[in-house]
Each structure stands twice: as C-alpha cells, then as structure tokens.
Amino acid sequence: MKSLKKILSMCLVTAMMCTMAACSSGGNGNQSGGGSGTADTGKSSKDKEKIVISCYLADDSQVAVREKYIDEPLKKAFPDVNIEIKMYNDRQSLQVEVAGGGGPDIMDLDGPTDVAEFAKGSRVLELGDYAEKYGWANLFYDWAYKSCFYNDKLYSLPTSFEGMVMYYNMDVMEKNGWEVPQTEDELVELMKKVKEKDIIPIAFGNSNYQGAVDWLYSTFSSCYAGPKAVKAAMEGNGKYTDAAIKDAFQTMVDWWKNGWIGDKASQSVTNEDMLAFFAEGKAAMMIDGTWASNQLLATYPDCNWDSEMMPAKEGIGPILPFATGGGYAINANSDNPDLAAEVLNYLFTSLDRHYQSIREAGYQPYPLKEFDISKLEGIDEKLNNQYKLLMDAQTNNQIGYCSWTFYPSDMRVYMNENTDALFLELLSVDDYLAKAQTYIDKAITDKTIPVLP
Amino acid sequence: MSSVKKRHVVPYLFIIPAFIIHVSIVTAPAFSTLVMSLFDWNGMGNAKFIGIKNFKEIFQDSIVKLSIMHNIQWLLIFITVPLILGFTVAIIVSQLGRTQMFFRTVYFIPYIISAAVAGKIWTAYMNPYYGLNQVFDKLGWEGLAKVLWLGNPKIALYSVAFVDNWHWWGFILVLFLGALQQVDSTLYEAARVDGASRFQELLHVSIPGIKQTIAFVLIMTIMWSFLTFDYVYIMTNGGPANSTEIMSTYIYKNAFVKYRAGYANALCVIQSGVCVLLYFLQKYISKKGGMEDE
Numbered sequence: 001m002k003s004l005k006k007i008l009s010m011c012l013v014t015a016m017m018c019t020m021a022a023c024s025s026g027g028n029g030n031q032s033g034g035g036s037g038t039a040d041t042g043k044s045s046k047d048k049e050k051i052v053i054s055c056y057l058a059d060d061s062q063v064a065v066r067e068k069y070i071d072e073p074l075k076k077a078f079p080d081v082n083i084e085i086k087m088y089n090d091r092q093s094l095q096v097e098v099a100g101g102g103g104p105d106i107m108d109l110d111g112p113t114d115v116a117e118f119a120k121g122s123r124v125l126e127l128g129d130y131a132e133k134y135g136w137a138n139l140f141y142d143w144a145y146k147s148c149f150y151n152d153k154l155y156s157l158p159t160s161f162e163g164m165v166m167y168y169n170m171d172v173m174e175k176n177g178w179e180v181p182q183t184e185d186e187l188v189e190l191m192k193k194v195k196e197k198d199i200i201p202i203a204f205g206n207s208n209y210q211g212a213v214d215w216l217y218s219t220f221s222s223c224y225a226g227p228k229a230v231k232a233a234m235e236g237n238g239k240y241t242d243a244a245i246k247d248a249f250q251t252m253v254d255w256w257k258n259g260w261i262g263d264k265a266s267q268s269v270t271n272e273d274m275l276a277f278f279a280e281g282k283a284a285m286m287i288d289g290t291w292a293s294n295q296l297l298a299t300y301p302d303c304n305w306d307s308e309m310m311p312a313k314e315g316i317g318p319i320l321p322f323a324t325g326g327g328y329a330i331n332a333n334s335d336n337p338d339l340a341a342e343v344l345n346y347l348f349t350s351l352d353r354h355y356q357s358i359r360e361a362g363y364q365p366y367p368l369k370e371f372d373i374s375k376l377e378g379i380d381e382k383l384n385n386q387y388k389l390l391m392d393a394q395t396n397n398q399i400g401y402c403s404w405t406f407y408p409s410d411m412r413v414y415m416n417e418n419t420d421a422l423f424l425e426l427l428s429v430d431d432y433l434a435k436a437q438t439y440i441d442k443a444i445t446d447k448t449i450p451v452l453p
Numbered sequence: 454m455s456s457v458k459k460r461h462v463v464p465y466l467f468i469i470p471a472f473i474i475h476v477s478i479v480t481a482p483a484f485s486t487l488v489m490s491l492f493d494w495n496g497m498g499n500a501k502f503i504g505i506k507n508f509k510e511i512f513q514d515s516i517v518k519l520s521i522m523h524n525i526q527w528l529l530i531f532i533t534v535p536l537i538l539g540f541t542v543a544i545i546v547s548q549l550g551r552t553q554m555f556f557r558t559v560y561f562i563p564y565i566i567s568a569a570v571a572g573k574i575w576t577a578y579m580n581p582y583y584g585l586n587q588v589f590d591k592l593g594w595e596g597l598a599k600v601l602w603l604g605n606p607k608i609a610l611y612s613v614a615f616v617d618n619w620h621w622w623g624f625i626l627v628l629f630l631g632a633l634q635q636v637d638s639t640l641y642e643a644a645r646v647d648g649a650s651r652f653q654e655l656l657h658v659s660i661p662g663i664k665q666t667i668a669f670v671l672i673m674t675i676m677w678s679f680l681t682f683d684y685v686y687i688m689t690n691g692g693p694a695n696s697t698e699i700m701s702t703y704i705y706k707n708a709f710v711k712y713r714a715g716y717a718n719a720l721c722v723i724q725s726g727v728c729v730l731l732y733f734l735q736k737y738i739s740k741k742g743g744m745e746d747e
Binding site for chain 2: 098266273420423424
C-alpha cells in the first residue's frame with residue numbers, strides 16, 4: 001500500500017513537470033483564440049504560411065460584414081496563406097500577449113498615440129523599408145501618414161479617416177424655427193434659446209468612457225483657439241498656456257457650467273445615452289466624431305440629422321479637427337513580417353473592395369490620396385455630405401487636431417482624466433494647461449512630439 | 454531507505470504538485486512584481502532599472518493619497534454597515550422557523566449576481582434621466598430627484614459603496630446565520646434559567662459563540678476593502694474627476710492606460726504592504742478584544 005502511494009505521488013509529480021514543460025514550450029503565440037476567423041484554401045493548413053491580424057471585439061453582424069469585406073477578399077488574394085482574423089475582447093489582452101513575446105502579426109491599434117507605446121517597447125516593426133518598397137508615402141494623405149511617425153520612424157499605417165463635427169437634429173431645429181449657426185456667436189444665441197425650451201443644447205455623456213472628453217477639448221482647442229495656436233505649442237514656438245488656448249478651454253468650461261454641454265450631468269450619462277438624447281430630440285445638437293453617423297443610421301434610422309463643421313470663431317474660420325482612428329502595425333515578433341507588409345499593402349490598395357465596404361457596410365474610409373468620393377454612389381446622402389465635408393476641409397486646409405492622433409500620449413491621458421475636474425471646479429484652467437504643457441516640453445525634449453500638419 | 458524516512462518523504466511527494474503550481478503562478482509573479490517595481494517599464498519593452506524612484510514618486514503622487522483615502526472611507530463603510538446590518542438581520546432571521554430558508558435565499562440572491570451585471574443595472578438606476586430620479590420626481594421628492602448619484606464627486610463614492618453593500622451584506626448575513634446555528638442551544642437555555650434578557654443572551658451567548666466568524670469577516674472585509682475593484686471600475690471608472698479613484702483602479706490605469714507597468718508594480722507593493730499591515734493590526738486588536746484565541 002505504501003509503495004503504491006509512493007508510485008502514485010511520483011506519477012503525479014512527473015505528470016505535473018511534463019505539463020509545465022509542455023506549457024512553457026508551446027506555440028509561437030499565434031494560436032487562434034475564440035472569436036477568430038480563418039481564411040484558407042488549397043494547401044493544407046500545415047503547409048501554409050500563417051498571418052494573424054488582430055481586430056476589435058465585434059458582434060455577429062459586424063463579424064459577418066468583416067468576413068465579406070476583409071476575410072473573403074484576403075482569402076482570394078492570398079490563397080496560399082492561412083490568414084486568421086483574431087478578435088480581442090479588450091486591448092489589455094492584446095497588450096499582455098504582445099508583452100509576452102507573442103501576439104498577432106498585424107495589430108490593429110488605437111492610433112498613433114497607442115502605437116507610440118508599442119514602439120517605445122520595441123514591439124512593433126519600423127516600416128520604413130516597406131514604405132519605400134510599396135510607395136506608401138505617396139499612398140496616404142500627408143497629415144495622416146506623418147501622424148504615424150514616432151521618433152522620426154514610421155511604425156504604423158492609418159486605418160481610418162475621421163473628424164469631429166457638430167450634429168444637428170433637424171426635426172428639433174425646424175420645429176422650433178432655428179437656423180444652423182455659422183459662427184460661435186450665433187451658436188451661443190441658439191444655445192440660449194434651446195435651453196429656454198428645456199431642451200439640452202449639446203448632448204454629451206462620458207460616464208462609461210471618461211476619455212470621451214477628448215472629443216470636446218480637441219474640438220474647442222482646434223476650433224476656438226485655432227490650429228495655429230495648437231501647432232505652435234506642439235512645435236515649441238508657443239505654449240499650451242497661451243491666451244488663445246486658455247480662452248478656448250474657458251469657453252468649453254463656461255458652456256458646460258451653463259448647462260449647454262451635457263446639461264451639467266455629463267458624468268452621469270453614457271455615450272449611448274448621449275446619442276439617444278440627440279436622436280430622440282431631447283438634445284438639439286451633439287459634438288461627436290464622424291464615426292457616429294453610422295451609429296445614427298443603424299440605430300436611429302428615422303432621426304433627421306445633419307452635420308457641419310463647428311460654428312466658426314471670428315478670425316479663425318471654420319475648422320474640422322482631424323484624426324486617424326486607428327493604425328495597423330506589424331508585430332516585431334512576427335515570423336512573417338514581409339508577408340504581413342504585403343497583406344497590409346493589399347488592404348490599402350484594393351480600392352474596389354474598400355469602396356464597396358464603405359458603400360455597403362459604412363466602413364470608415366482610409367486616408368488615401370486616391371480616395372474618390374464620386375465612387376461612393378448610392379451611399380446614404382447624409383454620409384456622402386459628411387465625406388464631402390471632410391474632403392473640403394482637407395482641400396481648404398481647415399484641419400484641426402484631435403488629441404488621439406496629434407497629442408503626446410501621456411498629455412492626452414492627463415487631459416482625459418482631468419477635464420471633468422475643470423467642469424466640476426476642482427481644477428483651474430491655468431493649472432490644467434500648465435500641467436499639459438509639461439508633457440509637451442517632455443515630448444519635445446525626448447523628440448517624441450507628434451508631427452502636426 | 455528506512456521506513457521512517459519513507460514515511461516522511463511520501464507526504465511531501467503528494468504536496469509537491471500543488472506546491473509547484475503555487476510557486477509558478479502565485480509566488481513567482483508576486484516576487485516579479487516586487488522586482489519590477491524597481492524598473493521603469495511600459496509593460497512591453499525592455500525595463501530600465503531605476504531603484505526606488507517609483508516609490509519616491511508614489512509618496513508625491515496626489516492621486517495615490519486620494520486613492521488611499523477613498524480606500525479608507527470604503528473600509529470604514531464596509532466594516533460597519535454590512536456587518537451591523539448582516540448581524541442584526543441574521544439574529545432576526547435565526548428566530549424564524551419555516552420561513553427562514555425563504556428569507557435567507559432572498560437576502561443572498563444579490564450575492565450571486567455578477568458584479569458586472571449588478572454594476573450596470575445600478576448605473577442605469579442611478580441615471581438622472583430615466584433611473585430612480587424619475588421615480589423620486591413622480592413622488593414629488595424634488596431634492597432627491599435632482600441628485601446626480603454618480604456624477605456628483607461628493608457622493609459618487611458612497612453611491613458605488615451602496616451598490617457593493619447591496620451585493621455583499623447578504624453573504625455576511627448567511628455567514629453569521631450559519632455561525633449562530635452552531636451555538637449550543639443549551640447555552641441559551643442556561644442563560645434563560647439564570648434570568649438573562651434577550652439582549653444579555655445576545656451579548657453573553659451569541660456574540661462570544663460566533664467570535665471566530667466575526668474575526669474572519671472582519672479580516673476579510675479589511676483586506677477586500679483595499680483590494681476592491683469591480684464596482685468602481687464598472688460604475689464610475691474612478692471618476693468623476695478622480696472622486697472614486699481607489700488603489701486598484703489607479704493601479705489598473707497605470708498598467709494599461711498610461712503604460713506605466715513599473716509604477717503600477719510599485720503601487721501593488723504598497724497596496725500589499727498596507728493589506729499586510731492591516732491584517733496584523735486586526736489580528737492584534739482581535740486578540741486583545743478576545744475575538745480570537747491567543
């Protein structure tokens with residue numbers, strides 16, 4: 001009996017050691033996880049090279065759309081490659097996987113500020129050689145392409161092209177006989193009238209995502225301080241504490257305190273509530289990104305809305321804060337970086353597929369020079385108008401700066417965490433801007449300040 | 454090998470598998486946290502040794518002070534409200550006959566709801582436009598109808614603590630109820646024979662009879678109060694304006710939002726240190742107060 005116990009315990013220990021050894025030597029970090037889709041044909045999976053592309057969490061309908069416009073075309077274009085689209089429940093899972101030396105070959109990251117952190121950790125490849133090989137510098141708009149540089153090196157390619165605009169609920173506007181304001185003064189007058197009618201002038205809520213305040217301060221700094229002031233601050237020729245920027249932030253704070261933005265309750269309202277308040281007429285306007293147009297069309301098809309640039313400030317003119325919504329980067333641990341670059345190049349050069357995805361599924365357009373709005377025939381008129389607005393702003397150099405593309409990462413984190421403190425009078429505009437300036441100074445010293453167009 | 458030696462070796466062989474797992478997934482990561490707290494590390498790339506610089510920064514970080522204060526507030530709430538409520542209701546429910554199981558189940562139900570679900574539900578209840586405020590408005594309670602439960606930095610922490618209490622106190626009740634049922638009934642009979650009142654029974658029979666459970670609940674409450682994360686993260690994410698920031702959410706933000714994993718590790722070390730300190734403090738007080746055996 002005693003020897004049986006001993007044998008049993010020895011077996012347990014051996015089994016444990018074997019299991020742990022197997023765990024430590026297992027795989028290259030590219031094993032497929034739940035919620036992933038694989039596009040493969042022809043050769044058996046073992047014979048094929050494999051490329052894993054990360055993507056955001058999506059529901060079944062979004063996955064079906066993605067399969068049609070991304071998975072299937074990739075499968076046709078690369079029949080001898082086993083391409084897997086791997087969905088990540090959250091950004092942390094991807095970050096931890098990459099930190100552990102694994103992760104997908106191509107990573108869909110949150111944009112230049114996010115990519116910069118991966119670049120600091122040498123977790124993404126420098127794409128300079130590939131850019132030269134495929135001519136990427138000529139493929140993208142300069143502002144978008146340059147935003148992907150960190151420390152003078154290219155680390156990602158911009159995946160979408162978006163901007164901050166003012167949405168108007170036209171039913172509310174028309175019912176009350178209100179005109180769409182063209183200037184800041186007209187907007188102020190309108191907001192007073194809207195408030196008198198017990199309607200929220202500008203819907204806003206960030207209780208489920210505090211960082212949504214960057215939609216506001218990106219808009220106010222760009223449109224009411226002006227892109228020149230912001231650019232000067234970022235380039236060290238001015239300060240983020242300069243009067244123009246301070247006034248713009250003070251305007252934002254005053255509007256919030258007047259109940260014009262978010263009804264003085266934005267910290268209790270979610271992004272979804274904000275959209276619902278706007279769509280259902282509880283609010284007359286909404287400062288949101290161009291991405292919200294798809295949400296409005298899909299969730300509130302009966303909502304009669306329009307979008308315009310933020311009403312202009314005298315002396316600055318109409319400005320549209322621009323951003324790239326995301327960035328594709330190649331994992332430094334990828335076994336097939338050349339193939340990954342080829343796949344990326346395919347995604348950005350297969351324009352028929354891209355136009356189709358915008359027309360039929362409301363995908364955001366890539367910031368490509370070749371992007372031709374006339375090829376979006378049949379698209380919803382409101383969306384078409386919005387794309388025209390984006391293109392016109394670009395052509396007329398009315399470009400502003402969204403923080404998630406053009407601000408140093410730690411500055412943006414600070415501002416996202418502390419803008420509510422401005423609204424709630426727990427922090428002064430002066431202190432807030434002075435602290436923000438310290439991050440700019442640090443980025444300039446480190447030579448990691450983003451490039452502003 | 455002699456039979457005595459064999460007798461000593463065999464138990465260890467059985468323990469080794471669990472020990473290896475523990476060392477691999479608990480001890481080693483814990484030790485690595487301690488080591489990484491001495492590095493400047495963004496969580497992905499190469500780490501740079503910076504000595505105790507992270508710890509120096511912690512002592513100058515106003516959000517850390519704020520977070521610890523919030524944790525202490527949280528602790529004070531949780532060491533009183535659910536314990537008193539759970540104990541009181543447990544005493545009442547323990548007097549019930551057939552219906553005891555019904556009440557025990559009803560009170561325990563919130564505990565089996567996941568924090569994510571409960572947090573989301575209560576966030577909706579606390580929405581000023583369609584939540585409880587609308588009910589208060591209909592009832593004519595204008596003052597309550599205007600309260601921003603999660604939006605007012607002065608009360609947001611208490612609003613979240615209320616929800617966590619709602620979830621937690623049923624569990625405490627069941628623990629106390631189970632302990633009360635273990636108290637020898639003859640002790641109550643003896644007390645009654647001696648002319649003890651209900652309150653004296655409670656004071657001299659019930660409480661001493663469940664002192665081990667009280668000590669256990671106290672120590673778990675103290676530690677969990679400093680490790681709590683879920684409800685704050687789900688309902689307010691530390692906001693508005695850091696008014697509900699606690700150590701766990703601040704650690705999380707540093708590790709995954711600010712890409713300051715080295716600093717987050719240093720915060721973890723401080724958090725663990727505070728928990729250990731509180732553990733020994735509680736043990737000492739419990740022993741002095743006769744809650745635990747010497």
